[in-house]
Amino acid sequence: xxxxxxxxxxxxxxxxxxxxxxxxxxxxxxxxxxxxxxxxxxxxxxxxxxxxxxxxxxxxxxxxxxxxxxxxxxxxxxxxxxxxxxxxxxxxxxxxxxxxxxxxxxxxxxxxxxxxxxxxxxxxxxxxxxxxxxxxxxxxxxxxxxxxxxxxxxxxxxxxxxxxxxxxxxxxxxxxxxxxxxxxxxxxxxxxxxxxxxxxxxxxxxxxxxxxxxxxxxxxxxxxxxxxxxxxxxxxxxxxxxxxxx
Amino acid sequence: xxxxxxxxxxxxxxxxxxxxxxxxxxxxxxxxxxxxxxxxxxxxxxxxxxxxxxxxxxxxxxxxxxxxxxxxxxxxxxxxxxxxxxxxxxxxxxxxxxxxxxxxxxxxxxxxxxxxxxxxxxxxxxxxxxxxxxxxxxxxxxxxxxxxxxxxxxxxxxxxxxxxxxxxxxxxxxxxxxxxxxxxxxxxxxxxxxxxxxxxxxxxxxxxxxxxxxxxxxxxxxxx
Numbered sequence: 001x002x003x004x005x006x007x008x009x010x011x012x013x014x015x016x017x018x019x020x021x022x023x024x025x026x027x028x029x030x031x032x033x034x035x036x037x038x039x040x041x042x043x044x045x046x047x048x049x050x051x052x053x054x055x056x057x058x059x060x061x062x063x064x065x066x067x068x069x070x071x072x073x074x075x076x077x078x079x080x081x082x083x084x085x086x087x088x089x090x091x092x093x094x095x096x097x098x099x100x101x102x103x104x105x106x107x108x109x110x111x112x113x114x115x116x117x118x119x120x121x122x123x124x125x126x127x128x129x130x131x132x133x134x135x136x137x138x139x140x141x142x143x144x145x146x147x148x149x150x151x152x153x154x155x156x157x158x159x160x161x162x163x164x165x166x167x168x169x170x171x172x173x174x175x176x177x178x179x180x181x182x183x184x185x186x187x188x189x190x191x192x193x194x195x196x197x198x199x200x201x202x203x204x205x206x207x208x209x210x211x212x213x214x215x216x217x218x219x220x221x222x223x224x225x226x227x228x229x230x231x232x233x234x235x236x237x238x239x240x241x242x243x244x245x246x
Numbered sequence: 247x248x249x250x251x252x253x254x255x256x257x258x259x260x261x262x263x264x265x266x267x268x269x270x271x272x273x274x275x276x277x278x279x280x281x282x283x284x285x286x287x288x289x290x291x292x293x294x295x296x297x298x299x300x301x302x303x304x305x306x307x308x309x310x311x312x313x314x315x316x317x318x319x320x321x322x323x324x325x326x327x328x329x330x331x332x333x334x335x336x337x338x339x340x341x342x343x344x345x346x347x348x349x350x351x352x353x354x355x356x357x358x359x360x361x362x363x364x365x366x367x368x369x370x371x372x373x374x375x376x377x378x379x380x381x382x383x384x385x386x387x388x389x390x391x392x393x394x395x396x397x398x399x400x401x402x403x404x405x406x407x408x409x410x411x412x413x414x415x416x417x418x419x420x421x422x423x424x425x426x427x428x429x430x431x432x433x434x435x436x437x438x439x440x441x442x443x444x445x446x447x448x449x450x451x452x453x454x455x456x457x458x459x460x461x462x463x464x465x466x467x468x469x470x
Contacts, residue, residue, distance in 0.1 A: 153457075201255045201256075
């Protein structure tokens with residue numbers, strides 16, 4: 001079965017302005033064998049950033065849960081995930097319209113992932129990333145985000161929906177998804193290789209901790225450590241899932 | 247059995263993201279005396295202000311191109327924590343076209359260096375200061391520079407700012423800028439105030455995240 005853990009910690013720049021955390025995540029176990037993860041990062045100055053991130057992850061998970069009520073071929077997973085991104089976009093735009101607010105106030109990135117013991121697929125709008133653990137090593141799940149400038153990226157509410165999809169038909173033992181606040185510490189930026197000394201201890205920990213609640217709390221304490229603050233003042237979110245045979 | 251821990255998590259080493267800023271400075275002979283002295287004071291103020299912010303001092307990379315007769319690379323890109331302000335001397339005409347072309351070439355090279363080294367960067371700034379208008383170059387040279395600069399701004403390759411003293415030709419200057427960033431007029435020779443504002447603006451960019459509007463702090467150095 002899959003054991004899942006998640007943590008979101010507000011960054012120093014938001015602490016300084018008393019802004020709430022603008023990241024959100026959601027995890028859903030479709031079955032003991034299949035998990036859904038959604039992670040979102042609300043845009044810095046968007047007035048509804050925190051809400052947008054929460055709406056996006058909840059809508060994406062909700063969409064996927066409905067889709068998976070009927071049998072879905074593994075090869076169709078990428079299409080379902082992209083439809084989930086579109087559903088999240090639709091919700092944000094519609095909410096903005098109903099509330100008579102500019103849709104850019106609901107700008108957020110979104111990553112949606114599904115994993116089983118046979119395959120792993122992810123669809124993403126904006127930055128952030130994921131890694132998968134298989135055959136003893138950690139490799140990137142998807143390409144490096146292609147934003148040219150550090151402080152600009154695509155959002156669900158951007159003029160057009162630009163998504164990146166990745167699909168691997170391999171038996172994975174673990175997966176981790178993170179927002180851009182963790183990119184500088186978790187990945188080698190020049191070639192987007194995962195930094196194994198970051199992920200391996202976390203994956204080992206996830207495999208050995210007994211309670212998902214305690215494990216998530218420990219992840220949260222990790223992300224709250226001041227050592228992160230010298231590398232990034234952004235909000236940071238990490239979701240980890242590991243397969244255990246118990 | 248010992249408790250599982252997260253004590254062994256180690257961080258990746260990555261270069262700091264960079265905030266490239268080119269100062270494109272008019273050192274024509276009309277700048278001699280009080281203006282060039284104040285400009286030199288301004289460069290020192292810029293270095294001192296940005297240095298107060300340890301993160302910005304590592305991220306903001308400044309280059310200086312001066313233009314009088316011809317254009318000169320006075321300072322190649324250097325992070326502010328390694329920057330020693332030069333002392334500029336006023337002399338010559340106002341080859342602004344050459345200065346602009348040199349700036350855009352320098353930026354293109356810098357981006358290529360960033361990309362091949364996996365260094366992330368913010369959208370580059372070119373910050374022009376002049377007390378006049380292009381003088382001494384063929385019209386075709388100035389026109390080509392203007393056209394290239396306009397195209398690069400429209401393609402979001404660069405954020406270009408123009409500041410003129412009272413004697414500058416603002417109508418001509420505004421042919422180089424885009425409507426959302428018209429040229430601004432400096433009060434007297436308040437270069438120090440201008441550079442303190444610029445340093446605060448660069449600090450804001452250096453800390454900004456996707457979606458942040460960078461609200462540049464109000465500018466007290468502009469003449470209305």
